[in-house]
Amino acid sequence: MASQPHTLQHHFEDLEQQFESSSLGMWAFLVTEILFFGGLFTGYLVYRTKFPEAFHLGSSLLDVQLGAINTAVLICSSLTMALAVYWAQKGDKNKIVLFLSLTIVLGAAFLGVKAVEYSHKIHHHLLPGDGFTFEGPFADQVRIFLSFYFTMTGMHAFHMVIGIGLMIYLIVRARQGWYSSEYNTPVEMIGLYWHFVDIVWIYLFPLLYLIGRH
Amino acid sequence: MARHIVPTRVYYFIFIALLILTGTTVWVAFIDLGVMNNVVALGIATLKAMLVVLYFMHVRYSSKLTWVYLAAGFLFLVILLSFTMSDFLTRHLLAVPQGWSLLQ
Numbered sequence: 544m545a546s547q548p549h550t551l552q553h554h555f556e557d558l559e560q561q562f563e564s565s566s567l568g569m570w571a572f573l574v575t576e577i578l579f580f581g582g583l584f585t586g587y588l589v590y591r592t593k594f595p596e597a598f599h600l601g602s603s604l605l606d607v608q609l610g611a612i613n614t615a616v617l618i619c620s621s622l623t624m625a626l627a628v629y630w631a632q633k634g635d636k637n638k639i640v641l642f643l644s645l646t647i648v649l650g651a652a653f654l655g656v657k658a659v660e661y662s663h664k665i666h667h668h669l670l671p672g673d674g675f676t677f678e679g680p681f682a683d684q685v686r687i688f689l690s691f692y693f694t695m696t697g698m699h700a701f702h703m704v705i706g707i708g709l710m711i712y713l714i715v716r717a718r719q720g721w722y723s724s725e726y727n728t729p730v731e732m733i734g735l736y737w738h739f740v741d742i743v744w745i746y747l748f749p750l751l752y753l754i755g756r757h
Numbered sequence: 758m759a760r761h762i763v764p765t766r767v768y769y770f771i772f773i774a775l776l777i778l779t780g781t782t783v784w785v786a787f788i789d790l791g792v793m794n795n796v797v798a799l800g801i802a803t804l805k806a807m808l809v810v811l812y813f814m815h816v817r818y819s820s821k822l823t824w825v826y827l828a829a830g831f832l833f834l835v836i837l838l839s840f841t842m843s844d845f846l847t848r849h850l851l852a853v854p855q856g857w858s859l860l861q
Contacts, residue, residue: 562760563820570823574830581834585841592845607783614779622772625763625813632762731815738813742806749782749798757789 562728569732573739580743583698587691587750594688597681599755601688604669606660610752613656614744620649621741628734631717634724639717643710643730646737650707657700664689692751699747702740709733761818771812778805 555561591598627642668676671690679685713730716722722730782801790797811817816827 559760563822566819567822567826570826574826574833577830577834578837581837585837588838589841589845592842607786611779611783615776618772618775618779621775621809621813622768625768626765629762629765629768632760735814738809741813742809745805745809746799746802748779749786749802753782753786753798754795756786757794 558725562731565728565732566735569735573735576739580695580698583691583695584746584750587695590684590687590691591754594681594684597684598688600679600681601685601692602752602754603756604664604685604689605692605752606663607752607756609656609660610748613653614748616649616653616656617741617744620646620653621738623649624734624737628727628731631722631727631730632724634722634727636717636720636722639722639730640714643714643717647707647710647714650703650710654700654703657696661693664693695747695751699740699743702743706733706737706740709736761815763812763815763818767812771808774808775805 551558552561555564623642623645627639627646630638630642664670668674669689671686671693675686675689676682677685710733713722713733716729778801782798785797785801786794788794810827816823
């Protein structure tokens, strides 16, 4: 077994201060993430204000059912992640591995549904680019909506892929017995990241799938 | 350590609330409320985000400094959105000087 990191680093007073410090570092990162996605949301808002009809039309090309299912899947994965953190705080190695594995499965299910949606759009020539064709009004503006759709959901999916990679790392470490009720900071921090990614989707779902449905 | 451990029933309760809110937002989207559709959709999304932040991300039980970080992030997001839109929505109020062209 490699040397375990749960001992107190010499530059901290105690484990609690060490945890607080990690937690603030993670939140500082998440704030930059809020502003990263904030830039995309701002661009979306500007163009939606400029081309409201085209955005409604573009939104109606998306599959509400798949979007809603994916929202539920992601909420389930947030629950299993919260439970993984709970069992990390209790120091139960097997339950950490169980709930992280469930979170990975749910995350993979989300990405699977996303892949189905993407391939469906590409098949219907709705991927912005050379092959783009849209038989309807506002074709150029609908293409802008779809550019936002692919960019925003693509960046979101990319964050999920990274999250899944981080969870695989956590599972390996948990099996080696790195995490206990005294030291479980990495599980908590990656939990924060995963919940953040969930929040991004909570906004993406109504803004992309649900506009102009009535 | 003195850190607060949230009981699992809180997580289950928040989980159920998030699913109900998701169902509600889909349901409301198919009813014509005019501009209120946007308000309701974003209101529900914000309520969901707050539940996730406060309970799943433990912010409710976190230090005041964590709250400051989160508030700073939110403040700058509001600045980003509001300053951009205050520019974008008021451009037509000013006459374009002669010899300039407007991008359509």
